[in-house]
Amino acid sequence: MAISFNNIKAVLFDLDGTLYIEDTLIGDIKGTLNHLRNKGVKVVYLTNNSSKTITQYKDKLEKLGIYNDSDIIYSSLDASIDYLNDNFNGCLVYPVCTNKVKEYLVNKGIKVSENADIVLLCFDRELNYEKLVKANYLIVKGAKYFATHPDITCPAKEVFEPDTGSFIKLLEASSNRLPDIIIGKPNTVMGEYLIKRLSVSPNEVLMVGDRLHTDIAFGVNNNFETALVMSGETDEKILKASNIKPSIVLQDANCLKHLI
Numbered sequence: 001m002a003i004s005f006n007n008i009k010a011v012l013f014d015l016d017g018t019l020y021i022e023d024t025l026i027g028d029i030k031g032t033l034n035h036l037r038n039k040g041v042k043v044v045y046l047t048n049n050s051s052k053t054i055t056q057y058k059d060k061l062e063k064l065g066i067y068n069d070s071d072i073i074y075s076s077l078d079a080s081i082d083y084l085n086d087n088f089n090g091c092l093v094y095p096v097c098t099n100k101v102k103e104y105l106v107n108k109g110i111k112v113s114e115n116a117d118i119v120l121l122c123f124d125r126e127l128n129y130e131k132l133v134k135a136n137y138l139i140v141k142g143a144k145y146f147a148t149h150p151d152i153t154c155p156a157k158e159v160f161e162p163d164t165g166s167f168i169k170l171l172e173a174s175s176n177r178l179p180d181i182i183i184g185k186p187n188t189v190m191g192e193y194l195i196k197r198l199s200v201s202p203n204e205v206l207m208v209g210d211r212l213h214t215d216i217a218f219g220v221n222n223n224f225e226t227a228l229v230m231s232g233e234t235d236e237k238i239l240k241a242s243n244i245k246p247s248i249v250l251q252d253a254n255c256l257k258h259l260i
């Protein structure tokens with residue numbers, strides 16, 4: 001195949017299923033990332049998972065031995081913060097999130113309150129009934145309602161675990177509302193912020209991921225080049241049945257060494 005990505009200036013990597021599975025790196029990912037950095041390509045770790053802050057992700061990527069100081073980590077949580085600060089600066093926000101994430105939001109200038117005008121639904125691994133009641137109350141009373149990302153489940157060893165998309169369904173049942181905006185992949189908010197931050201044009205960006213309906217759809221929606229990797233969730237059957245078409249299909253992310 002004569003496809004080449006010579007003009008690519010930034011590669012956005014999904015994490016789980018693309019760079020690693022659980023705590024195991026997929027092949028020579030370290031070597032592949034070094035190859036890209038040596039070529040002057042920006043490495044960006046892009047995740048929808050809003051249960052962790054950048055610092056927590058940095059720790060994880062450092063433990064895996066793949067993080068480099070020139071890399072960027074950007075999540076649906078960071079895109080949500082950028083979006084709130086740009087469009088609703090100073091508004092009171094009720095975040096449904098972990099305590100660490102709440103601290104992070106406050107540090108980033110978000111005004112957190114229980115009497116908020118905005119509900120931000122995150123992947124809250126400390127979710128409890130009190131938080132659900134509060135969020136539901138505000139949503140029914142007409143607060144703006146944002147969710148960090150739409151994933152129904154989060155990959156786990158035996159059985160996939162409920163993620164923010166499942167919380168959205170729960171709150172839909174009780175409040176009869178859906179989020180006004182969902183920030184993360186496959187929507188364009190994250191992509192627009194990244195383009196600005198990286199100072200690149202969309203055709204200079206390659207999105208690499210293992211999920212068609214989030215990673216690849218995100219790339220397509222933002223006019224990025226896209227590479228589907230077969231090291232995670234997608235198999236041939238799912239790929240054939242889908243109308244979301246990546247620019248290229250790769251066995252795993254290490255094939256990029258021959259393309260960039």
Ligand SMILES: [Mg+2]
Nearest residue numbers: 014016017210
């Ligand atoms: Mg993945």
